[in-house]
Amino acid sequence: MTITSFNPATDAVLAELPSHDEAAIEKKLDDAASAQRQWARTPLAERMALLKRVAQALREQKAEMAPLATLEMGKPLAESLGEVEKCAWNFDVYADAAPRFLADQVVASSASDSRIVFDPLGVVLAVMPWNYPFWQVMRAAAPVLAGGNGMVLKHASNVPQCALALEAVFERAGAPKGLFTTLLVGSGEVARLIDDRRIHAVTFTGSTPAGRSIASQAGRALKKQVLELGGSDPFIVLADADVEAAAAVAVKARFQNTGQSCIAAKRFIVEHAAADRFVEAFVAGARKLVVGDPMTDGTTQGAMAKRNLRDELHAQVQASVQQGAKLLMGGKPVAGPGAFYEPTVLDHVAPTMTAASEETFGPAAAILRVADADEAVRVANGTPFGLGAALWTSDLDRARQLTRQIDAGAVFVNGMVASDPRLPFGGTKESGYGRELGALGLHEFTNIKTVWTGPART
Incomplete structure (x- = not known):
């Protein structure tokens, strides 16, 4: 099976890419699980250093990446360049703010040391749309990775070259193999990915009907999900x-x-x-x-x-x-x-x-x-x-x-609605639930754990 990349401005075929077969999917999921386990034990300062390197790699590759978005989904090149730069800004923001977002929250108590801590959940499956082929992915990836998780990307099938370019950014930044990985598969594979034991949560951006399907699948598997759906x-x-x-x-x-x-x-x-x-x-x-x-x-x-x-x-x-x-x-x-x-x-x-x-x-x-x-x-x-x-x-x-x-x-x-890494982003009603960006977006994919410690006994 192949995935076709075409130019919607000319109708020309840009590339025919082979989709990942069963063996490749298994290998990528194994690599993701292994990388995430090690990443969860990586000191926070080292995690933040990787985020900074990703931001740098995005800026270094901007001139090569932006035309891919324009060619595959049709937006003006100036907007594609701005999209890549916004992705880099997002990673810079989280590199600076995540240590504060992840710090233990101490709850005053005379009888104990009571605190809230934020542990990683595991590997997050990202099912993403084509309209902002870089930003939609990277606005989710920065907090997911900052929190000690890994990410498996199933991107829209009409932007496969953008999907592979994102995987290459993490390789260029020196990320552990598999920590961020792209699967070139059709939408028919999403349900089995959600069910897979190596996937621990799902983030989805797309239409409301597709969101209902994702929510149903993730609900049956009892896996956390964040849904950013349609809007009017x-x-x-x-x-x-x-x-x-x-x-x-x-x-x-x-x-x-x-x-x-x-x-x-x-x-x-x-x-x-x-x-x-x-x-x-x-x-x-x-x-x-x-x-x-x-x-x-x-x-x-x-x-x-x-x-x-x-x-x-x-x-x-x-x-x-x-x-x-x-x-x-x-x-x-x-x-x-x-x-x-x-x-x-x-x-x-x-x-x-x-x-x-x-x-x-x-x-x-x-x-x-x-x-x-x-x-x-x-x-x-x-x-x-x-x-x-x-x-x-x-x-x-x-x-x-x-x-x-x-x-x-x-x-x-008195302004235009826009996403900002410093502010939570998401909807209500049939526009979905959960939040991306800001501190809340980081906490969505953590185990928010209560730790109660009584006095030591001698």
């Missing part, structure tokens, strides 16, 4: 906001990564008094996007990752227009080779329309007009998802109240 993130603009600033950020929040991000703003919920100004500024900004060869300087929107995903987005746009949404720009595939789609803006979208009720994973924005802040929150929460949300207002006291009412794992006030 609201971008709320109240009448007292800096509307032009909000619109400028909104364009990036929707169309970055060709709109293929769980935390991309997808539903722009705007108070009536500001709606016309916002729409005018938003459309003007979207018209400046340059769709084209993602390897070319100046391109700001590349190809979608797959033609079938483009077809799904187009069907959602068409359905929304038929349901009464007003098409302001775009709305169709770009003619010619590749999976390109026009930057698309839909106005007067109702919450029940397809573009608002489903996750739109591509360059299409839905604008919903509401009467006031209360309705904005109701509409924002009127979805099964709860990943990120943005709120724009000049009244920060009111913002503090409203953020507590929004169902989301993160709310960004």
Whole structure:
């Protein structure tokens, strides 16, 4: 069996890679288990030194790695370069902060020495998506490895060269063989990997239906899991906001990564008094996007990752227009080779329309007009998802109240939702559970152990 790497901007085949057979899978799992056992006993300072070397290796290899992401999933090269740099930053942050995150937490007691300690769980299986082929993996890998665990990567099958490049980064950094390893296998192998005795936990980023399947499999095996799933993130603009600033950020929040991000703003919920100004500024900004060869300087929107995903987005746009949404720009595939789609803006979208009720994973924005802040929150929460949300207002006291009412794992006030190694990241409702990043992301894959020690007896 082979895994095909193809270029979604040209439809050309980039490589045909052999998948790992049964013998190779067994060898990699054995190596991972052995490496992790030794790694768990490695002094913390040595672990942190490896994280620093990984960050260095990423920066040294950035010029070679970034084009792989662009070629395999279609994002502009400038975004791929930024993605690799963000991975390096993540490892630097954990190298500096993990000793503090992992320090024993002493609980005051007159009768004993009571403390909470954080021990490794073992080898973590990472089942990862294609949209950020480096960042999605490395944001999970840094805390997993800092905590004394190992990682086995099952990456999306359309980014196999990116998956192998990540394994090579750890080799270049001098990681123990097998501590981070890539398996080139199909999705049909995931269930048996979860069941394997050498796998102790699972981290998954992807669609909600796939997350349900992973959770079911891991639940049957009684193995810890963290799930970061889909999103239909609201971008709320109240009448007292800096509307032009909000619109400028909104364009990036929707169309970055060709709109293929769980935390991309997808539903722009705007108070009536500001709606016309916002729409005018938003459309003007979207018209400046340059769709084209993602390897070319100046391109700001590349190809979608797959033609079938483009077809799904187009069907959602068409359905929304038929349901009464007003098409302001775009709305169709770009003619010619590749999976390109026009930057698309839909106005007067109702919450029940397809573009608002489903996750739109591509360059299409839905604008919903509401009467006031209360309705904005109701509409924002009127979805099964709860990943990120943005709120724009000049009244920060009111913002503090409203953020507590929004169902989301993160709310960004007067800014764009983004992941940051220093802050926990994850969702609620059908956007998943558990946290990545920050101290909480590190603790997710540790055995949080209570140690109670009474007075010595002589």
